[in-house]
Amino acid sequence: MRTADIIVIGGGLSGSAIALGLVRKGARNVVLFDEQLASQRLSRGNFGLTWFMCKGAGNPVYAQWSRLACRQWPEFAEGLEADTGYNVELDWTGGAVHAVGEDEFKAHQASIEAITKSCEEAGIDYPVTMLNRREFQDLIPDIALGEAVTGAMYTKEQGHVNPLKLLGALRWGFQKKGGTFYGGQTVSAVIPKSRGKVVVKTGMGDFETEKVVIASGHGTKRLLKGLGETLNIYPQRGQVMVTQRVPRVLKVPVLSVRQTQDGTFMIGLSTEDTAMDSKVTAEAMKNQAANAIRLFPELARLNWVRAWGAIRVMTPDGAPIYSRVRNHDNIFAVALHSAVSLAPLAAGTVAPWILGTDEHPLMSKFNNGRFNV
Numbered sequence: 001m002r003t004a005d006i007i008v009i010g011g012g013l014s015g016s017a018i019a020l021g022l023v024r025k026g027a028r029n030v031v032l033f034d035e036q037l038a039s040q041r042l043s044r045g046n047f048g049l050t051w052f053m054c055k056g057a058g059n060p061v062y063a064q065w066s067r068l069a070c071r072q073w074p075e076f077a078e079g080l081e082a083d084t085g086y087n088v089e090l091d092w093t094g095g096a097v098h099a100v101g102e103d104e105f106k107a108h109q110a111s112i113e114a115i116t117k118s119c120e121e122a123g124i125d126y127p128v129t130m131l132n133r134r135e136f137q138d139l140i141p142d143i144a145l146g147e148a149v150t151g152a153m154y155t156k157e158q159g160h161v162n163p164l165k166l167l168g169a170l171r172w173g174f175q176k177k178g179g180t181f182y183g184g185q186t187v188s189a190v191i192p193k194s195r196g197k198v199v200v201k202t203g204m205g206d207f208e209t210e211k212v213v214i215a216s217g218h219g220t221k222r223l224l225k226g227l228g229e230t231l232n233i234y235p236q237r238g239q240v241m242v243t244q245r246v247p248r249v250l251k252v253p254v255l256s257v258r259q260t261q262d263g264t265f266m267i268g269l270s271t272e273d274t275a276m277d278s279k280v281t282a283e284a285m286k287n288q289a290a291n292a293i294r295l296f297p298e299l300a301r302l303n304w305v306r307a308w309g310a311i312r313v314m315t316p317d318g319a320p321i322y323s324r325v326r327n328h329d330n331i332f333a334v335a336l337h338s339a340v341s342l343a344p345l346a347a348g349t350v351a352p353w354i355l356g357t358d359e360h361p362l363m364s365k366f367n368n369g370r371f372n373v
């Protein structure tokens with residue numbers, strides 16, 4: 001039987017970032033498996049925001065975690081480029097959530113006050129301010145705002161990346177540091193054995209290992225079931241539309257509209273309870289396009305060239321699950337939304353916790369058991 005010191009199951013953004021973090025911290029003989037089905041496009045089909053704004057309303061722990069991740073993003077991107085040659089196209093230009101009408105403007109103000117208060121109680125800053133319409137327009141002078149836009153909440157301290165390049169950089173960085181990546185390989189079961197050993201069953205045969213990280217997106221649920229644990233996640237579909245390329249006029253991403261470095265506009269923000277059905281719908285396309293045009297009327301002139309749906313991994317409180325599997329201290333489960341934003345922490349903070357070399361004080365707050373009350 002083949003052996004590995006640590007096996008990571010799932011080569012999406014979470015598993016690849018953790019695997020990279022493990023080898024960066026000196027772990028040897030780390031193997032990463034990814035099933036790589038075409039339908040599993042979550043890590044490739046997301047919006048690419050590196051974002052903390054609005055995250056953790058009523059949940060200071062998640063607010064703090066998101067903020068910590070964002071603070072690390074610029075250095076993380078630099079490190080990835082130095083290690084791999086991949087430019088993940090990080091634009092650290094800040095980010096905005098626009099408001100349409102006075103009621104939404106007031107609701108944004110109230111949200112800033114509420115999250116600032118809950119962050120203060122946890123001893124962290126929440127550097128988000130409200131811009132009036134003129135201030136928002138001055139921030140993005142090359143594209144005209146729609147008439148109904150009243151302003152935006154804004155922070156300087158977040159941005160956006162190219163998720164495809166990010167995924168490539170994480171996987172390549174892992175392999176360059178000695179990790180082994182097997183794409184197109186499904187893990188069918190994780191079987192604890194005596195003396196702390198674990199057998200991982202794959203299409204290439206069985207592997208014996210000492211530690212397993214199950215970071216398989218929605219697939220984590222099935223693998224954990226085999227270990228007698230219920231994972232508290234649910235699916236939520238999001239749809240994304242992409243326009244033709246045009247000269248760059250929008251350098252600050254808005255939650256529902258961003259322009260990539262190569263000039264395409266990405267338009268998003270649908271949230272639907274649809275089980276595992278990732279198809280696109282005319283209704284969501286219509287709503288998303290209408291919202292985008294209300295924000296930036298000149299988008300109406302562009303051709304929309306592509307669209308896709310992807311299924312978010314959501315938890316009941318929105319925060320990640322990083323958890324030891326009950327009765328198996330050497331098997332870890334990872335499941336989360338916002339794996340782009342949280343990638344620096346996956347590599348720099350979650351990986352050392354898995355290795356047992358360092359445990360951040362917040363780690364224990366993300367246990368899967370928090371939902372079993």
Ligand SMILES: Cc1cc2nc3c(=O)[nH]c(=O)nc-3n(C[C@H](O)[C@H](O)[C@H](O)COP(=O)(O)OP(=O)(O)OC[C@H]3O[C@@H](n4cnc5c(N)ncnc54)[C@H](O)[C@@H]3O)c2cc1C
Pocket residue numbers: 009010011012013014015016033034035036037040041042043044045046047048049050051185186187188215216217218219220223237238239240268309310311312313335336337338339340341342
């Ligand atoms: C429309 C949309 C927009 C989004 N925008 C953002 C954003 O702007 N910023 C942000 O931070 N997040 C965003 N997200 C969320 C982000 O995409 C996810 O948090 C992220 O992709 C989750 O990564 P993951 O590695 O945990 O899971 P996944 O991407 O699902 O990866 C899991 C991997 O495990 C593999 N796998 C599954 N089962 C097995 C098995 N049995 N054996 C081997 N391999 C297996 C799969 O092949 C897959 O590659 C968005 C999501 C959606 C839907």
